Amino acid sequence: MAANSNDDPQSEFFLAAQEFARALGFDLESFLAQYLQQATDMAAADPDCLKSTEIQLLLQEGVLATDRIAHIENCMACTAMAETIVPEGSNLTDYLSSAKLRAEERLQRNKRTWLQSRLSIDGRIVLQGVTRRVSNVAVVDDLNLSVDSGEICALLGPKGSGTSTVLRIIAGLEPVDEGSVVLDGTDVTRIPAGRRRVASVLESASLQSHLTVSENIASAYKFKRTDGARALADEIVVMLDLEGVMNETPASLSDAQRARVALARALVIDPKLLLFDTMPLKGDVSSLWLEIAELHRELGPTMVISTHDQAEAMRLADRICVLLNGRVLQTGRPEDLYKRPDNREVAGLIGYPQMNFLPVTTLGNTGNAFSLSIAGMEDLTVSSRFPIDAATPAPHAVGIRPEHVLLIDPNSSGAELAGTVVAIARNGDTATVTIATHAGQVIAEGTAAAMGKPGDRIGLILLREQLHIFADDGRTL
Structure with a gap:
């Protein structure tokens, strides 16, 4: 034949x-x-x-x-x-x-x-004591992070926190002043970006505006013009639903489409690690998050993502590394960061609506719990997360998430705090209500029927087992 x-x-x-x-x-x-x-x-x-x-x-x-x-x-x-x-x-x-x-x-x-x-995007990356300075200012400061094979790690932080710089360091696009970058057991700190087998899906500006989508993707594997490379590129184009835009230029695409083209360019080089920076993207990128989730379901690649969207980081990542001013505040599973934040910054960054913070006065402690007062709420006993000793600082504030604030009749004997409804945001049978109290503003979530209307007086109960205690320096007690 x-x-x-x-x-x-x-x-x-x-x-x-x-x-x-x-x-x-x-x-x-x-x-x-x-x-x-x-x-x-x-x-x-x-x-x-x-x-x-x-x-x-x-x-x-x-x-x-x-x-x-x-x-x-x-x-x-x-x-x-x-x-x-x-x-x-x-x-x-x-x-x-x-x-x-x-x-x-x-x-x-x-x-x-x-x-x-x-595709075997299964690399393991370890950053040890990485510091990067710009004009003598540490934009990344003594960072330690490991990402296991097949894991999605989200670098979460506001603009200027250093998340994008960390991605560029891993990719080899940014030098380090101290520390090391290790990929699959090999120190790649001084190895150029093109030899690391690390694919970066960074700013959509990395696409060449004068080339079509097809030409942009082809340029990524121009040194591997084999039948196998072309076949791989064809399958990736189908997987990312780019068949209908192959003759378009980047300017005619949506933000999410441009990001998918950049993702295709990254995948065709057959990388060991995939980096994704969502910071520069504007507009609706929900379809892009779905693409990332589908990609992980299909191929299980090791991915490091930089984002300021805590909701998507919580939904997508296996682990989250929270950064602020170039320093790691906490690294852990999404549920751990939500339920057991190490400090006030992480507690406020993770979760929406944001955690409520109320000032407290310390009345004493029993060795494993504090006796506190919140705006007249006397003898409020709250368990400490850590053993209390002579070196333990006094509590400065307590935090409680909106879903752990119960609303009742203000005249009820069970009401611990009372306040006035300021605003209500309804969503079907549920609602989020903002309440002005003597202790400060409190946000609560619950059934819409229990919220009343702006101007109404309402009572509050704080679930004791869900209270978080913070010291003056912000750390969790």
């Missing part, structure tokens, strides 16, 4: 032919053998069958196996053969349609498996 690109076991056509045959209950060779025999028998019994283009193709010498199946759904021989294997009581058309659907599903699974085998 002559060589042909359709013989490639990874070609889409070969897989389609193979999977359709399998869906009908045959392997490709058995299917083809019965297919050819059926056509031969039909031609012998009825010479008029030879008027069929499909039958002529089928019986022609030297025709490739895959080409013989190219018109599989229209070929009379196929239909006649299918009638012999269709379960009794089943409709032939429905059976073939179902077989085709199963074949397409298997084909997609095979293509995903092939893509997974081609």
Whole structure:
């Protein structure tokens, strides 16, 4: 049999032919053998069958196996053969349609498996004591961070916190003044960016504006112009839903589309680690977050993401590293940062609506709990997260999340604080209410029916087991 690109076991056509045959209950060779025999028998019994283009193709010498199946759904021989294997009581058309659907599903699974085998974005990155100074100011200060293989780590912080600089350091685009960057056990601190196998999806400005999407993606693997590299690029384009914009220029794309093009450029170099900076993006990038989540579901790559969107970091990341002024405030799983923040800064940054902070007066302690007063709430006993000793500073404030503030009748004996409703933001059956109290402003969440209306007096109960205590320097007690 002559060589042909359709013989490639990874070609889409070969897989389609193979999977359709399998869906009908045959392997490709058995299917083809019965297919050819059926056509031969039909031609012998009825010479008029030879008027069929499909039958002529089928019986022609030297025709490739895959080409013989190219018109599989229209070929009379196929239909006649299918009638012999269709379960009794089943409709032939429905059976073939179902077989085709199963074949397409298997084909997609095979293509995903092939893509997974081609991409191994499973690097492990470790930053040890990394410091970067600009004009004698540390924009990254003694940073220690490790990201395990297959993990998504989000660098979370406001503008100027150093998250984007950390990404550039990992990528090799920014030098370090102190410390080291280790990828899969190899110190890459002094290795140029192009030799690190680290793909950076940074600002959309990195796309070349005068090139089409197709040309931008192709330029990323210009030194690897092999059939394998092109096949990989084609699969990535389909995975990222870029087929319809390949001839467009970056200026005509949405922010999310430009980011997906940048992501495609990153993937085609077959990296060990994927870096993604969402800071420069404007507008709605929700579809982009979905793409990142889908990419991780499909391929499980090691990813480091820089963002100021705590909600998306909480939703997407396996671990979050919170930075402020170039220093790590806390690193941990999203639920740990939410439930057990190490300091007031992390407590205020994680969660929306933001945690309430109320000033307190310390009345004493019992060794593992503080006795506090909040705006007249006497003898409020709150457990400490850590053992209390002579060196423990006095509490400065307590924090409580809006969902842990209960609203009741202000005249009820159970009301610990009372206040006036300032504003209500309703969302169906639930609502967020802002209340002015003697202790300060308090935000609560709950059922809309319990919120009243602006100007109403309302009572509050603070769930003791959900209170966080903070010292004057902001650390959690």
